[in-house]
Amino acid sequence: MSMTRTTAIVTGAARGIGLATTDLFLAEGRRVAMVDRDADELQRVAAERENVIPITCDVSDPEAVAAMARRAVADLGEVHALVNNAGVADFGPIDECDFATCQRVMGTNLDGVFLCSQALSPALRAVSGAIVNIASISGLRASTLRVAYGTSKAAVIHLTRQQAAEWGEHGVRANCVCPGPVRTKLAMAVHTQEIIDAYHDAIPLNRYGSEREVAEVICFLCSDRAAYVTGQTLAADGGFESTGVGLPALRG
Template sequence: MSQRYSGSVALVTGAASGIGRATAARLRDEGARVAGLDLTAVDVDGVLPVTADVSDEAAVAAAVERVAAWGGRLDLVANVAGVAAYAHTTDVTLAEWDRILGVNLTGTFLVSRAALPHLVAARGAIVNVSSLAGVRGWRYSAAYSAAKGGVVALTRSLAVEYAPVGVRVACVCPGSVDTPLKAGLQPVPNPHPRLEGRGGALVDPPVADPDEVAAAIAYLGAAEARFATGAVLRLDGGAGA
């Protein structure tokens, strides 16, 4: 495998499972020293486990400083941590709204903000994970769609602000991916029949493997993707074509 990350230090959030775990392993295999941050223990060979809640400002600041001190630098942040739930909008409590935005959007902001001084020094990169739900309407996902749409807007804003100092920012928008997050989603009661099956992938199989998303993250975070800053890459199997 290419060693395009040799000598680099990367921080991956949500690294205990799914896309985050696959991304941590991919970056490690490409030569990076990788720290994996999650609420639960990260068990990936060769990856430094860091436990923190991405929606906790103080915990995030401490975790990022720990990783930067451990690695001596910080070249890449992959913001993968996320939570989701299906619900009729009238059933979404304020607590649930705050939880979903807190992890997906506020967490992405807090980790990025804490890492930016180190990334400026290294002329590094941020790759955020949004979702197909962040760029098109998605059924029964008001809070999740709002959060992931915010990640897209945050990505573009940071890309513009930090391009002059050499920091690249991009994001990927996966459709359906075979992860524990997807497996844990519960269907809503009494869905409208016209919404069933809306937005499905056209490829076979119609569900992506986490490694496919990790490969895209590894590309966007690498120096060869210099001209992709601000990019919003849809990985949806043709669902939005």
């Protein structure tokens, strides 16, 4: 059954895909709790927007997440959507990934999704809300230099299925979006022209995606237009995952 969806919580909301998702939710008429651990940037972008509630929170900290959930529910009243977008990356050879690095990446990328979802599940169940977890193409296909990052994102994909399987009876839908290469300021700052050209050659659409394009998928999955969609993993990647290890030179 369709109902008015008027609120959302977005983690990692101060920049990138999280900020683009926030802006789309605002355009839909939702109030948004913007969650991020970067207090200064969060306050800056929140001050430029109406109908937002900025909440500083490190999603890897259970006590901080519990406090965030209490405030978000109190201020929003109801929670119709939760977008678990907060994430960190650490790229390097597998032999150089120490346990502390692995813990840090897992703490935000996996534990953060678990903690936020658990803390907000009563509110989501109360209104048959939607969860969208942001994983990565790196969770679908292995790649060098991404042992902690890719493994954390693969775990998020499976956690999403567990949530869908167990919370479905309460009307809660859980889906996962796996972005491919996205043209963010950070990516463009660290990607050499050689890397950019290689991605363009490997992606069937021959380009990077935009933050807005990924946000459109997230907002769709949070909407009643996706009312019968749950437990799914959707790669917003220009076809990158579909080509596997195929050589671009053999496409034609």
